[in-house]
Amino acid sequence: MDIHVVSKSDNRQHTAFQIPAPTDPLKPSSIRLKTALLGLTSNNLTYALGGTQLRWWDAYPVPSTCPAPYNDQSKWGIVPAWGLATVLESTIPEITPGTTFFGFWPTSSHSIDLELTPTEPAGHWRETSPHRQNLMSLYNRYMVFDTQGKEITEFAWDVAVRPIWVAGYVFSEYVFTSDPETRPVIHPLGGTDGWTTQDSDLSKAVFVSLAASTKTGRATAYNFFCRPPRKGPVGFLQVTSSPSSIAEAADKFIPSFPVKALGYEDITHSGEWLAGIKAERIVIADFGARDGALDDLIKVIQSNPELDSLKVTIMQVGKQQKVPTPPYHITTLS
Ligand SMILES: NC(=O)c1ccc[n+]([C@@H]2O[C@H](COP(=O)([O-])OP(=O)(O)OC[C@H]3O[C@@H](n4cnc5c(N)ncnc54)[C@H](OP(=O)(O)O)[C@@H]3O)[C@@H](O)[C@H]2O)c1
Numbered sequence: 001m002d003i004h005v006v007s008k009s010d011n012r013q014h015t016a017f018q019i020p021a022p023t024d025p026l027k028p029s030s031i032r033l034k035t036a037l038l039g040l041t042s043n044n045l046t047y048a049l050g051g052t053q054l055r056w057w058d059a060y061p062v063p064s065t066c067p068a069p070y071n072d073q074s075k076w077g078i079v080p081a082w083g084l085a086t087v088l089e090s091t092i093p094e095i096t097p098g099t100t101f102f103g104f105w106p107t108s109s110h111s112i113d114l115e116l117t118p119t120e121p122a123g124h125w126r127e128t129s130p131h132r133q134n135l136m137s138l139y140n141r142y143m144v145f146d147t148q149g150k151e152i153t154e155f156a157w158d159v160a161v162r163p164i165w166v167a168g169y170v171f172s173e174y175v176f177t178s179d180p181e182t183r184p185v186i187h188p189l190g191g192t193d194g195w196t197t198q199d200s201d202l203s204k205a206v207f208v209s210l211a212a213s214t215k216t217g218r219a220t221a222y223n224f225f226c227r228p229p230r231k232g233p234v235g236f237l238q239v240t241s242s243p244s245s246i247a248e249a250a251d252k253f254i255p256s257f258p259v260k261a262l263g264y265e266d267i268t269h270s271g272e273w274l275a276g277i278k279a280e281r282i283v284i285a286d287f288g289a290r291d292g293a294l295d296d297l298i299k300v301i302q303s304n305p306e307l308d309s310l311k312v313t314i315m316q317v318g319k320q321q322k323v324p325t326p327p328y329h330i331t332t333l334s
Pocket of ligand 1: 041042043044046047164167210211212213214215216217239240241242287288289290316317318319320321322
């Protein structure tokens, strides 16, 4: 059974090898599965980079059957990925071998055990293993996936886009909710503490999307365009290496606010447009922009008297899509 491990302190170091199949019996309320189709995306780089702080390494610790030194859970980890896995064995009567699940899996093909309890709606299950309880709840949610009798490879689109699309939806509808009367305001890192209705309010804010062509950026833009009028943002600047395609995509909607797409090289000229919006706040979401883009934007804001006095919120949603050189530290919210 093949396993892929990555150094927690230097993600450039990684290797793959085989481990023996498990011989221990499956625990009660558990299923044993094998990955069937995984989405390898920018997210996998993030899971490795922030795996310690955000507990992503907790999902699939390296098994003790790995050869040394790769059996050291403090130094080596398995990067998780979204996708589909097939049940091999089950001690849960409602789940039979051959069932497909959508969820958060190891980027390996060794068999893994999940301890599950049913949750709402029907077909959704929650992982209850003690070692995973510091993960955000969405990573512990698994759902039965109906393959409709088709080949599993026909679901590549679901695997690559579904979790990211949800991220853009939650970002627009809960972190920056347009309707706090009917929807709870959710902190960017989950939960309701430390993020107020004012933090969530975009009705007087200009919103800047850096790396606007990422899937997360696209999902956020789509949900902004679907928001009711006057709920904000009051202006939407998308910065990307592909400004013409991003502008063309925005043209398919009739947003109730001004929208502009800019290339990274033009950030230094964005001050006039941003100031012309007459916003009271600037919210910047960095979905993993190219080198220096965020710094360039901050300089633009600080050097423009009409922007410098505005409240600025920076959301570090993603990192540039490359394996960084250590030492690692991440800032998730400022
Ligand atoms: N915090 C959260 O809850 C959360 C949720 C979902 C995703 N994320 C993170 O958000 C980020 C984006 O994820 P995604 O899946 O949406 O990304 P993706 O679609 O795979 O992003 C591809 C885009 O990355 C940009 N990019 C920046 N630097 C690049 C480089 N050196 N080479 C190639 N492309 C580069 C390009 O956009 P431009 O041309 O526009 O630069 C490219 O189109 C990731 O870091 C992910 O982990 C965070």
